[in-house]
Amino acid sequence: MSTAISAPPGVRPGGRIRYGFSDGMVVMRRNLLQLSRIPTVLVFELVQPIMFVLLFRFVFAGNIITPPGMTYVMYLMPGIFTQNAIFGSTTTAIGLAEDMKKGLLDRFRSLPMARSAVLVGRTTSDLAKNLILVLLVIGVGYLVNFRFQNGLVGAVAMILLVLAVGFVFSWISATVGLAIKEVEGVQAAMFTGIFPIVFISSALVPVQGMVSWIQPVAERNPVTIWANCARVLALGNVALPTDRATHTIPTTSLEGLLAWSAIWILGLLIVFVPVSIRMYRKLT
Amino acid sequence: MAGAIVAEGLRKNFGSVEALRGIDLDVASGTVFGFLGPNGAGKTTAVRIFTTLLLPDGGRAEVVGLDVVRDAEALRARIGLAGQSAAVDENLTGLENIEMVGRLYHLPAAEARRRAGEILERFGLAEAGDRQAKTYSGGMRRRLDVAASLVARPDVLFLDEPTTGLDPRSRIDLWAMIRELVHEGKTILLTTQYLEEADNLADRIAVVDLGTIIAEGTADELKDQIGGEVLELHVKDPAQISQVGQALSGVGIGEPSIDQEAGKIRIPVGADGPAALLDSVRRIDDMKLALEDIALHRPTLDDVFLSLTGHAAEEEQEEQASSGRRKRGRRQGQRRDA
Ligand SMILES: Nc1ncnc2c1ncn2[C@@H]1O[C@H](COP(=O)(O)OP(=O)(O)OP(=O)(O)O)[C@@H](O)[C@H]1O
Ligand SMILES: [Mg+2]
Numbered sequence: 001m002s003t004a005i006s007a008p009p010g011v012r013p014g015g016r017i018r019y020g021f022s023d024g025m026v027v028m029r030r031n032l033l034q035l036s037r038i039p040t041v042l043v044f045e046l047v048q049p050i051m052f053v054l055l056f057r058f059v060f061a062g063n064i065i066t067p068p069g070m071t072y073v074m075y076l077m078p079g080i081f082t083q084n085a086i087f088g089s090t091t092t093a094i095g096l097a098e099d100m101k102k103g104l105l106d107r108f109r110s111l112p113m114a115r116s117a118v119l120v121g122r123t124t125s126d127l128a129k130n131l132i133l134v135l136l137v138i139g140v141g142y143l144v145n146f147r148f149q150n151g152l153v154g155a156v157a158m159i160l161l162v163l164a165v166g167f168v169f170s171w172i173s174a175t176v177g178l179a180i181k182e183v184e185g186v187q188a189a190m191f192t193g194i195f196p197i198v199f200i201s202s203a204l205v206p207v208q209g210m211v212s213w214i215q216p217v218a219e220r221n222p223v224t225i226w227a228n229c230a231r232v233l234a235l236g237n238v239a240l241p242t243d244r245a246t247h248t249i250p251t252t253s254l255e256g257l258l259a260w261s262a263i264w265i266l267g268l269l270i271v272f273v274p275v276s277i278r279m280y281r282k283l284t
Numbered sequence: 285m286a287g288a289i290v291a292e293g294l295r296k297n298f299g300s301v302e303a304l305r306g307i308d309l310d311v312a313s314g315t316v317f318g319f320l321g322p323n324g325a326g327k328t329t330a331v332r333i334f335t336t337l338l339l340p341d342g343g344r345a346e347v348v349g350l351d352v353v354r355d356a357e358a359l360r361a362r363i364g365l366a367g368q369s370a371a372v373d374e375n376l377t378g379l380e381n382i383e384m385v386g387r388l389y390h391l392p393a394a395e396a397r398r399r400a401g402e403i404l405e406r407f408g409l410a411e412a413g414d415r416q417a418k419t420y421s422g423g424m425r426r427r428l429d430v431a432a433s434l435v436a437r438p439d440v441l442f443l444d445e446p447t448t449g450l451d452p453r454s455r456i457d458l459w460a461m462i463r464e465l466v467h468e469g470k471t472i473l474l475t476t477q478y479l480e481e482a483d484n485l486a487d488r489i490a491v492v493d494l495g496t497i498i499a500e501g502t503a504d505e506l507k508d509q510i511g512g513e514v515l516e517l518h519v520k521d522p523a524q525i526s527q528v529g530q531a532l533s534g535v536g537i538g539e540p541s542i543d544q545e546a547g548k549i550r551i552p553v554g555a556d557g558p559a560a561l562l563d564s565v566r567r568i569d570d571m572k573l574a575l576e577d578i579a580l581h582r583p584t585l586d587d588v589f590l591s592l593t594g595h596a597a598e599e600e601q602e603e604q605a606s607s608g609r610r611k612r613g614r615r616q617g618q619r620r621d622a
Contacts, residue, residue, distance in 0.1 A: 019390060026387045034375040037416065103371035107432070110335045112361040113388040284338050 020114040027108075027121025028128075031095065035129060042132065045091070049084040049137045053077075056204055057144050064205050069238050077138075077146040078158060078230040078239075079203035082223065084137050085166030086198055088130045090190040092122055092170040093177030097186045100283075109283065116277050123170040130166040134159055150236040158233035164265050165226050169194075171272040178279040202241065203227040219251075222264040229257035286349065288313040288440050288471035289334060293343030296329050296495075303329040305495040306343065311473060311488070313439075316466055318486030319475040326495040327475035328368050331444045334473065335365045348439055361389065364433030368444040370425040372432070374418035378409050381417060382432050389436035399435050407431045407461065423454035430458070434465070441465065443474040447481060459484055479583060483507075491592060498592050507583060513557040514550050514581045515564060520574035522547045528575075531567045536560050538591060547576070552591055 035041060053076070056064075061072045099105050099118070108118050138146075138159075148155040173190060180186050200214060201207075201223035207215050218224055231239040232254050240252055250256045289311035296304040303326045311317040319327045332338040334347055336356040345352045350359040372381050379400050386396030404413045407427045412420065417428060430446060443462070447455040462485055466472060476482050482489045483503045491499040491506065499506060515536060519525050522544070529542050529549055536553035543549070553560035557580040568575060 023388060026384060030373065030376065030380075030384050033380065034373065037375040102374075103367050103369040104373060106332075106337055106367050107365065107371035107385070108388070109337055110360060110363070110365040110367075111385065111388045112357065112390065117388075284332075 020116050020120070023113040023117035024120030024124065026113075027117050028125045029121075031121060031125030032128060035125065041091075042129070042136075045088060045133055046136055046140075048087060049080055049133075050140055052080055052083070052204070053137075053140055053144060056080075060205075065209055067206060067239070067242070070235070071145075073141075073144055073146050074149075074235060075206070075231065075239070076204060077141040078234045079227045080141070081134055081137060081158070081162045082165055082227045082230050083198050083203045084133060085130050085162045086169045086194060086223070088133055089126065089166050089169035089173045090187065090194070091129065092126045092173035093180070093186040093190055094183055095122055095126070096174060096177040097181055097183045100181055101183065105283065115281050119171075119174050119273075119276055119280055123167060123174060126170045127163060127167050130163055131159075134162055134166075148234050149238075150232075150234055154233045154236065158230045161226065161230055161233060161261060164261075168265050168268045168272070171269060171276055175272050175276040175279060178276060178283065197221065197223055201227060207241075222260075222268075225251060225257060225260045225264060229254075229261045232257060286346070287311045289317065289345075289347050289473055291330075291334075291343065291345040294330065294333060294340050294345050295342035296326075296333060296338065297341050302495050304333075304340075307492075307495070307497055309345075309490065309497075311471060313471050314466065314469050315487040316462065316472045316474065316485050318482035318489040319473060319492060320477070320479060320482045320489050321475075321492035322477060325492040327492060328444055329495075330492075331365070331367075331442050331473070331475060335363060335442050336360055361436070362439050364436065364438035364441045366426075366430045366433045366441075366443045366446055368448075370422075370429040372417045372420075372425055372428050375416060377414050377416055378404055378420070378424075378428050379413040381428060382435050385432040386435040391436060396435070403431045403435055408457070423450045426450060426454070427458065430461070438470075440471045440473070443472060445475055445477065447476070447478075455481075493592075508555075512552070512554040512583065514583060515553045515557065515560055516577075516579055516581055517549045517551075517564065517568075517575055518577040519547045519549070520576045524573050525549065527571070528568060528573050531571050531573065532564055535564050535567070553580070 056076050057073055061076075064072055066072045066075045096105075096118075099108075105118065114120075148158075176189055176193070177186050180189055198204075200210075200218050201221045202218065203223055207218045207224065210218055228239070228241045228251065237254070240254070242252065249259050251260055287310040289309060291307050291309040294304050294307040294309075295302075307326075307330060309317075319330065321327050329338065333340050333345055333352060336352055336359060339353060347359055348362050350362065352359060373384070376384065379397075382400035382403060383396050386399055387393065389396075391399065401410075401413070404410045407430070409424060409427060409431065412424060417425060420428065426446065426449070430443065433441060433443075446462070447458055450458065459481070462472060462474070474481075474485065486503065488500065488502055489506055490497045517528065517532075519528050525542060525544060525547060529540050532540050532549065532551060536551040538552040540549050540551045551560070551564075561578065561580055565578065
């Protein structure tokens, strides 16, 4: 057909680079609109960290030996922020699975939009959601006597770290969501995967209190590194861990913790961003 | 000049299921092409390949001269799709839904908004445009879905069972809109399970079954091919059914098909329905046999099957299942009496 190549008025075919960002922002905006229409989702997501705070702060606290110079609630809260960002990432998988079920992904895939846009839109809207959530959970922390002790810069840096961790897990979550495709399955898979990763870490309790053979595992767990880093950023050097594990860069200084945090964050992104986008392209 | 939608030997397997077994198509630009077939025929699979959602396993397909595999990216800017399930975001308003799709076709923001307003107007959704789609009725959602597929004014539109689940009123409204679109020069491929719908809308119809096109032509050609009207008799005493069947041999233009259980006999009678009806009544009366009911029916999808495959859809299904060639869900053409 001779008219084959001319597109209809106004429409421009999707250049991957050119529209990768703007298409992602259109999808992000849609997800945020959706969230603003059903804000109860946020309330439900807030229940979980509150429960953890209450449990650990008031039920388990007496049995947990905290590092010297720190009350348990101080130790606990940066871990809760980290944990919550990770748990919060399950919505990425659930959102994708829901879009898939409703046929919205079919619509998106038939449009000339960038192939990365649905995932970029979803992970960035979840990033925004996580920011709201983190701020709310910090508020909860203040109610139970948690206080930032390392100045504004430290507090902001901690929030950024926690959000970056949540963002990484959003991409992992996207990969799981695209692999499993069922809302219920996704929920189960994410929690069975995430629970051990979060609990075999220093997020909620010091590694020193764990069974000795599990300590090296916990010390090498990236969640331990992120939680420790968040703690030092929030509280200052008093929170520096006294790990025995021999990391090539020692994790007993803020610099070491920041370096390892960044390595894990970037490393996981480098793996999961392309893998999930590839899975999206291969959807049928 | 090649048509707007072309397929040659298009094949697709899902594991051991052969969803498409070599489809050939050539749809002229500016026409409506109807894809008619029962559940599991392969209609959606074909639409998904044409709209780049699914890669074919064999053969090739082109839409507006663009290959669905090689030129997928360019092709997506030229087509609109309203899939089998209405793909609307329930938490967004009608307007926001269409605007979003417009933006993703890379229309500038202002243009997307303007067109979204226009198109809602056209689809009778202007008033509901600011309401979340979750408050819409099934018919409104369907219309919103079709409206969204039009926002970028694509040349070729794929509508997968656009009127399934609509009440007669909404169905006729949507038909009118589809006709309008064709007047504007668009090419439309629509799938349906209803012969009546294909009859009303499509310039040409392909009857698909088990992943192959078993007949193709205009509605009239097809009706002639499948024998036009059907005479259906319901016997009073099921024991007499074979007697009645024998009495009627030679009536109409095909062999009577006998449904023992229902006590029904169906005979394709072509265009000469009334004569065949009179003839049957006379013969049955002569033999002093009794009838519960006798009526002429316009062809249904079942009749198409009967005539084109030589056996009813259900029989075939059992054969298929027992031979293990292919699994599928229940399928049966919608029956509508004339
Ligand atoms: N993703 C899939 N995985 C496995 N089998 C599939 C898949 N999609 C379709 N099939 C099978 O391919 C065949 C054709 O399905 P298709 O959806 O194209 O039929 P259809 O004509 O659209 O039917 P309906 O009228 O029910 O929508 C069916 O046997 C179906 O079970
Ligand atoms: Mg279908």
